[in-house]
Amino acid sequence: MFKHSTWLEIDLAAIRSNIRRLQEISGKPVMAVVKGNAYGHGAVEVSRAAQAAGARWLCVSRMEEALILRKAGIEGPLLVMTPTLPGFAADAAEMGISLVVHEPGLAKELAAAAGAAGKNLAVHLKFDTGMHRLGVQEQEALDFARLVYSLPSLRVEGAMTHFARGDEPEAPTTHLQIAVFKRILSALEATGLRPPLVHAANSASALYFPAATFDMIRPGISLYGLHPDALAPLPEGFRPALSWKARLVSLKTIAAGSGVGYNYRYTTAGTERIGVCPTGYADGLRRKLNSNQVLIRGKKVSVIGSVCMDQVMIQLDSVPEAAIGDEIVLIGRQGEAEIRAEDLAAAWGTSNYEVATGLDHRLARIYSG
Numbered sequence: 001m002f003k004h005s006t007w008l009e010i011d012l013a014a015i016r017s018n019i020r021r022l023q024e025i026s027g028k029p030v031m032a033v034v035k036g037n038a039y040g041h042g043a044v045e046v047s048r049a050a051q052a053a054g055a056r057w058l059c060v061s062r063m064e065e066a067l068i069l070r071k072a073g074i075e076g077p078l079l080v081m082t083p084t085l086p087g088f089a090a091d092a093a094e095m096g097i098s099l100v101v102h103e104p105g106l107a108k109e110l111a112a113a114a115g116a117a118g119k120n121l122a123v124h125l126k127f128d129t130g131m132h133r134l135g136v137q138e139q140e141a142l143d144f145a146r147l148v149y150s151l152p153s154l155r156v157e158g159a160m161t162h163f164a165r166g167d168e169p170e171a172p173t174t175h176l177q178i179a180v181f182k183r184i185l186s187a188l189e190a191t192g193l194r195p196p197l198v199h200a201a202n203s204a205s206a207l208y209f210p211a212a213t214f215d216m217i218r219p220g221i222s223l224y225g226l227h228p229d230a231l232a233p234l235p236e237g238f239r240p241a242l243s244w245k246a247r248l249v250s251l252k253t254i255a256a257g258s259g260v261g262y263n264y265r266y267t268t269a270g271t272e273r274i275g276v277c278p279t280g281y282a283d284g285l286r287r288k289l290n291s292n293q294v295l296i297r298g299k300k301v302s303v304i305g306s307v308c309m310d311q312v313m314i315q316l317d318s319v320p321e322a323a324i325g326d327e328i329v330l331i332g333r334q335g336e337a338e339i340r341a342e343d344l345a346a347a348w349g350t351s352n353y354e355v356a357t358g359l360d361h362r363l364a365r366i367y368s369g
């Protein structure tokens with residue numbers, strides 16, 4: 001008996017194998033980036049799989065995400081990568097969650113809040129080597145490190161930076177960023193302030209800039225078998241972990257010249273067989289007109305008219321054998337045919353990162369492997 005009308009299938013064996021591949025290629029321990037609900041794949045299950053594959057750390061962007069993992073019983077090193085405000089300092093210290101400090105004021109406030117709670121907080125120093133987002137720039141790097149080391153209730157555990165153009169292997173700026181980071185690290189080393197764990201490389205830079213791997217790598221997109229960019233594809237041996245599926249729930253013959261769906265953005269040319277696929281923009285399918293296709297019975301067919309919140313209409317004239325209950329694939333393989341997250345990204349004018357993180361929480365996630 002079928003249960004879900006639409007769902008995601010996530011192959012945890014693929015995630016474990018991708019992590020092992022990253023460890024082999026880089027020769028470094030992996031900090032698995034599981035922010036954004038593990039790029040839509042489900043943070044708790046992916047975190048467990050990552051740890052089983054040997055990932056030493058888990059990284060998220062917010063304390064809210066870190067707390068979900070701890071509440072699910074996930075232990076071990078866990079880093080929150082974007083600024084955490086002092087109201088969360090005591091919780092972080094209590095639960096062994098490491099935070100990033102990116103400017104002196106926040107470092108002082110976190111130290112004060114942890115101290116007031118009678119706790120110690122582990123922190124990673126964030127340096128801006130050229131991304132020009134978060135972090136302390138080279139000229140203030142040493143003073144910043146001295147300050148943070150001097151603050152009671154903080155324990156400096158790591159140092160990090162982030163690359164702006166790691167997914168452009170030809171861009172010279174990543175080499176410049178690596179050079180700036182190395183100068184900062186040398187200055188810290190010379191004063192005995194180099195933290196034990198230095199990390200910088202996301203997926204693309206870990207794969208394309210071996211000099212960027214330092215003590216650990218910090219990959220996200222590649223864990224899921226998704227390409228960092230068309231310019232920085234994954235090497236052989238990675239495989240995508242996620243499929244998005246649905247079941248055909250309606251199939252009708254509609255008379256020629258009929259408007260279909262909201263605002264009649266599609267009109268039948270002749271008598272047409274139109275099906276309903278029960279997944280829509282609230283699940284993460286974009287409302288861009290004429291951009292979507294799905295697989296059914298191993299064939300690619302078009303989504304027609306407006307994407308609704310919970311469903312879309314599909315044109316089934318080319319699939320006479322289609323029947324209610326048939327499996328529909330929005331991302332993944334069916335027979336010889338395949339639609340990749342990268343194909344949706346191209347059709348929508350965005351990246352596969354946004355496609356994957358846009359998969360809504362309400363979609364059932366079914367794990368295998």
Ligand SMILES: *Cc1c(COP(=O)(O)O)cnc(C)c1O
Pocket residue numbers: 033035081162201202203204218219220221222228
């Ligand atoms: C998201 C993120 C990563 C992972 O990036 P990918 O390109 O997905 O590998 C690493 N570091 C930081 C700071 C990030 O925000």
